[in-house]
Amino acid sequence: MRTDTVYKKAFNRAASMLRDGQLVGELPSENELRRRMCVSRTTVRKVLRELVHRDLVTERDGFKATGRAVDDNDYYPDVETTTRAKHVEQQFMEWMLRGDTRPGTSINELELARQFNVATNGIREFLIRFSRFGLIEKRPNTGWLFKGFTEDFALELFEIRMMFELRSAQLFSQQPDSSPLWSKLAALKMAHADLLERVESRFHDFSGLDNRFHRLINEASPNRFIDDFYDIITFIFHYHYQWNKQDEKQRNLAALHEHIAYIDALESRNAARIEVACRTHLASARETLMRSLIGLDETNIVAQ
Amino acid sequence: MRTDTVYKKAFNRAASMLRDGQLVGELPSENELRRRMCVSRTTVRKVLRELVHRDLVTERDGFKATGRAVDDNDYYPDVETTTRAKHVEQQFMEWMLRGDTRPGTSINELELARQFNVATNGIREFLIRFSRFGLIEKRPNTGWLFKGFTEDFALELFEIRMMFELRSAQLFSQQPDSSPLWSKLAALKMAHADLLERVESRFHDFSGLDNRFHRLINEASPNRFIDDFYDIITFIFHYHYQWNKQDEKQRNLAALHEHIAYIDALESRNAARIEVACRTHLASARETLMRSLIGLDETNIVAQ
DNA sequence: AACATGAACTTTATCCATAAAAAACAACTT
DNA sequence: AAGTTGTTTTTTATGGATAAAGTTCATGTT
Structure with a gap:
């Protein structure tokens, strides 16, 4: 299933806006919020629904206004605001630069997928993107070759x-x-x-x-x-x-x-x-x- | 399902080898063939099985030798020897260079997938690979932007x-x-x-x-x-x-x-x-x- | 007419499944 | 021991499904 990191990041951003007074009193329209937060209106609405649900925003006759103060643990934790793709990137880079991965090692999509706990597709997409960096090379039907950070x-x-x-x-x-x-x-x-x-x-x-x-x-x-x-x-x-x-x-x-x-x-x-x-x-x-x-x-x- | 283009290409290559006399009389070992054709032994065996089945190779007590002459229509047609990924590439390039795709057009993975008759995954992988060429740009959660062959x-x-x-x-x-x-x-x-x-x-x-x-x-x-x-x-x-x-x-x-x-x-x-x-x-x-x-x-x- | 909200529809990000191809293992033969 | 072929296991290439996010349409307000 697709992660809801976009929503969670937007939510955190909205919480911050509430907290440091960028939003006071009556809230701007959904479209205005959408623009400020760089997400779709669908996501804005989801954020608003949750804000209301948590009393961070009050709703009366369809009018929304700021509610109770934002608490530190209203925020979603950072991990949950990171896309799967980004996770793969981070884990791969760590694997490559931190681990004892030697030049000439061959990279196995399935193995990485298991290790990083994602579908092989995600690994493959990352590797394709990453290949432009000149550190790995694809060998069709076979896998990838790590050329080494040498x-x-x-x-x-x-x-x-x-x-x-x-x-x-x-x-x-x-x-x-x-x-x-x-x-x-x-x-x-x-x-x-x-x-x-x-x-x-x-x-x-x-x-x-x-x-x-x-x-x-x-x-x-x-x-x-x-x-x-x-x-x-x-x-x-x-x-x-x-x-x-x-x-x-x-x-x-x-x-x-x-x-x-x-x-x-x-x-x-x-x-x-x-x-x-x-x-x-x-x-x-x-x-x-x-x-x-x-x-x-x-x-x-x-x-x- | 994965295409069997590797096998078909290998088969065609073997047929050509038979035809122009690179293989005469008793056939070399599977490993030797594997080396010459740059595919795995698994594929070589599949090719051999089919060659025998079509009498292009005869088998007697486990010994294999060249059989009847290769015919033009023993070959698999070219389309069937082309990887899906390659197909996507070709169709995309045609779409981009031939069609009236104007700079600023946005590229829709799903639409291309339907048009080219492949899963969206394949389109996406292609686009990621292609993005290094500086002609398209990804906008997360939204799609791709065609910047124009200008x-x-x-x-x-x-x-x-x-x-x-x-x-x-x-x-x-x-x-x-x-x-x-x-x-x-x-x-x-x-x-x-x-x-x-x-x-x-x-x-x-x-x-x-x-x-x-x-x-x-x-x-x-x-x-x-x-x-x-x-x-x-x-x-x-x-x-x-x-x-x-x-x-x-x-x-x-x-x-x-x-x-x-x-x-x-x-x-x-x-x-x-x-x-x-x-x-x-x-x-x-x-x-x-x-x-x-x-x-x-x-x-x-x-x-x- | 320009903007709001609600609802429906479309597309992307992600996981999962599976045949084809590769690789590893095993059992023979020279 | 080095090379065969047969068998099993693993991995890649590809299709498919679906919740989340984006977009469009419809309807209602100022």
């Missing part, structure tokens, strides 16, 4: 990333002064400076900034293939560093400085300077990844 | 292609003299010269050559992301030109000459010359595609 992979990934980023950075710098992206860049520079001051406690915020920065650079002259490639990077890094926190503060601090230099270079519009700053930053990111891959390897060897 | 698409595609190919061509030219790829390149040059002589009748053969050439260039310093990207190109061109044959001979003739110039440039190992030849060739390929896109557009407008 040094080679990192090198190939960064080779492309370097090409794309150099291209985008140069194009970015060639924009007219009138482009609104310049002020976005300035804002981002400020955000970097801010974070730098609070880095001791907030170094986790870096990854969001990193993402915004690299996406901004691509915005100047968009290319869907470059965007897609950046999705791969984001995805891989998200999961990899989620389970590999060594030196995180250190790493992020260094990257912050590199970004600032890189932004300065962009603002200077000096092609050579941009190239240096860009190369420096990416080379450093690559080294960081490579180092952590070797770390991973050793962990696995020890764990065996 | 000029933008072609431009973005060729921008990346240019970057990749320039990179690969330079790296190719920097290989040591001892690399076996040089002789492969020489062979390919010969094949081009050959084709050039017979171009009047055999111009269709160009696309195979084109593929071999561009893949060879990538072989010098492989990168999985570049390979994957080349898959996109191959796929798109395959279907696009399958239904768009205008000027085919003309086009291929021009491309043949460009290839030869490009190969000469590679052999000269002169970076500047390589860059020029590569750019020239790709620019021309891009123009061809763009022209045919405009043609497509007009056809659609007229057809409406």
